[in-house]
Amino acid sequence: MDLKHLQPRRESDAPIYMQLYRRFRDAIAAGKLRPGDRVPSVRSLASELHLARGTVELAYQMLTSEGYFEARGPAGTVVSPRLNSVGEAGRAALSKPPSKPAQRPQAASDEPMPFQFGLPALDAFPRKTWTRLAGRSLRVLGAAAMNYPDPAGHEPLRRAIATYLGISRGIACSYEQVFITAGYRGALELICRTVLHSGDVGWHEDPGYLYIRDFLQRSGMRLAPIPVDEEGLNVEIGRRRAADARFAVVTPTHQCPTGVALSLPRRLELLKWAQQRRAWIIEDDYDSEFRYHGRPLPALKSLDRDERVLYTSTFSKVLFPGLRLGYLVAPEAHIGRFRSAANHLSGPGSVWPQATVAEFMAQGHFTRHLRKMRSLYAQRRDYLVDALAQVFGAGLHIAATQAGGTHVLGMLHGRRSDRDFAAAAQSRGLAIQALSHWRMRRSGPEGVLMGFANIPGAEEAVALTRRLMEATRAA
Template sequence: MKSPPRTPLPDLERRQGEPLYRQIYRRFRDAIEQGLLAPGDRVASARSLASELGVARGTVDLAYSQLMGEGYFLARGQAGTVVSPRLPAAARMPRRPAQAAMAPAPGVAAMHGFDAAPPPFQLGMPALDAFPRKQWLRLAARRLRALSPADMAYGDPAGYWPLRQAIAAYLSVSRGAACEPGQVFVTAGHRASLALLARALLAPGDPVWVEEPGFAPPCEVLERHGCRLVPVPVDGEGLIVEAGRQRAPGARMALVTPSHQAPLGVSMSLARRAELLGWATQAGAWVVEDDYDGEYHYAGPPLPALKSLDAYDRVIYTGSFSKVLYPGLALAYLVAPAPLVQACGQAAATGSNGCPKLVQAIVADFMAEGHFSRHLKKMRQLYGRRRRLLAAALRQVFGDGAEIGLAQGGMHLIVRLPEYGDDAAQARRAQAAGLNVQPLSARYAGEATRQGLLLGFTNLASEDETLLRVRQLRRALDV
């Protein structure tokens, strides 16, 4: 038996002419017809609903009686009242076309979630089939069994302290970014990290360097804060700092992905890193290092973070568990330089009540017990293999017509198929066939100087599946 959901009723209009019981009846009926209540769903008892709405119980009884008489509700004695499982399908159809306006905008599902497995070639999604579910469930069950009243209270807006300790230890050892736990702030995703930094450091109108091509969601966060985005081109060595100096020498911040540039995949050279840090020190600007997938490097060990070279505390390091564990966690973090800890702490306290403490505790246990480092090692090997399989399948299916860009790391590769026209048209044909292929040209704020298709490989589970999907792509493009 499903537990009764919260009453799907807006406040009653007590001053209008329609009786209260009719308002209750009509709103339940509309909720059923619009699919907010499904057949078999249990509804609140008349007593509890009357108390919730502040009306007499007899008023609710009248509404329930009419709903039962018309077949919407079914009484099941001590089991309570439910939406009738025998309700005809026609009675559950929305009456008002306006409900269609409530549907997610195009592309929202592609970014935020899926009803089933990720679509083929989905970008930025870790290998869900390889996640250590049994280990994770064991840790979660242990935490739930030990749940105390103190664990059910609000936590520190800056994050659960043991998780902050685990993150600081991991970054110091694995990414070369030495920091104290007090410098670590846990957030509800990378965009939440940027929103926190915007509240703490930026004013409307402040210029911010962003990479061109780049990744749109972080830019949207800064735009909503009123910042003026300054696209700075990227070449084979990463962000062209001199171009940034020419376009906005007094920028307040630079947002960069130095380990594997999103989306080109190039790594910022040491000379370019030094040049960027020199500019930030001279201009009094902040560099936000988005190390979204720095762990996934396939030619030698992972590159050290830009933060490891930061002698003057100008780099704000940001990371996320979305790419290394799974995005449904909605957990990320940032490392604030010592001079910014107080400002970031104030921004965290005013911006939210923090992330769920239970989820943070499970992640902290996962890291502290060594599962995290073992998982990353396993994923690097797995992704390296899946990347090679995708490149081989592209060569087999497209032959010399495929120009494959194999960067040294990352979770996707870029393939150029010039004989099939521009990349935007190619992507539309592939998407129509159910393949979540993205065009490189769409990542430019201005005129695109490069084209290609972005293909995620992390969830291509076998050689046969990889070849099947590439052949589907070929058929879609041949249409």
């Protein structure tokens, strides 16, 4: 590589070390520098480009700490051979660390935003029962509510979850394996601090859950985008592109955001890969309770004979996201490691909401609520799908395979840009999200994500959809 290409511009606003860091990163993404290539020593590059050694050193330190470079002491510095395992497409994606954190659209009032993604029906939550149980839990807890809580979570809730998973998700686990976390992120934080290391490569469904991609990248993980098709994550492509990955994050029951289920052959293939490579599968079972046709699919974890699956779920969809409670099922052999990592993290917070959820489950309200929400969401989904067909006709298509969850993915026809469509909708207060934003690769079909759980009736669905049509007419 011609070192002149690395020459920073003095007139640029960006600091010299940052320009140098970016030039190297871009050269790796463009394939001008390949994994294993030697890079010049700090001293020779500084002298070649007439820069201070400290400046070059700083850029090299950043590249090394982010996993682009590997320092080999007296043998010099090379482009990290570990980048080989993410393949061409992966390297291009790795070259784009998140610039701005992905943020959920924020409502201006307490009401949910129209079409808001990921929100359960707030109007249908049994608040009176909840308030009564919250009061009761506080009384029963007594002084225990004032002491330092167990960082692994409140034991009665861990027991209630273990029982629920056995009955509803086909997962046989003890309560000691269940760790209560601050939502899905809390579960991932625990995983990152226990079995993963900064710089580890992981398969990420593409398109996949936007907010977690951001979180993992900021935690130092290198994500290799693996395409999703009508059978879910394409394991064969994963094996070709990044066979040596240390982990894979998957949403097998209801792929987020496409809604497809991971087929049984793919499930078995994925488990086989993890077993052969000693890799971890992070199963995100975020909304499996909501499936409107056919029987609920068992969790991938229920097929896991080799303890390679780290099962996670959340109360954000089945209760409400303001709770910030999720959980992780750790492999039996690693309970001790997870427990000691949990001791050093902030954990799931106060014991009071955990005790309230435990009570809610123990008294049968949880099962009742889920049953009600399943039929309510099936109805609300129909309201939206019918309204979209009426207002947009063939301009927006919803695949039948997505019959589950709390959102639909509408594919845009013609040459419409989903980003323009979503931006126009958002400028009118409609929380539509663009599919391309959830994808790591540059190209792919254009579509939009729409939450339906808070659309109360057919009339409201038509009125909202007309507003959407108005807002996006020119987009």
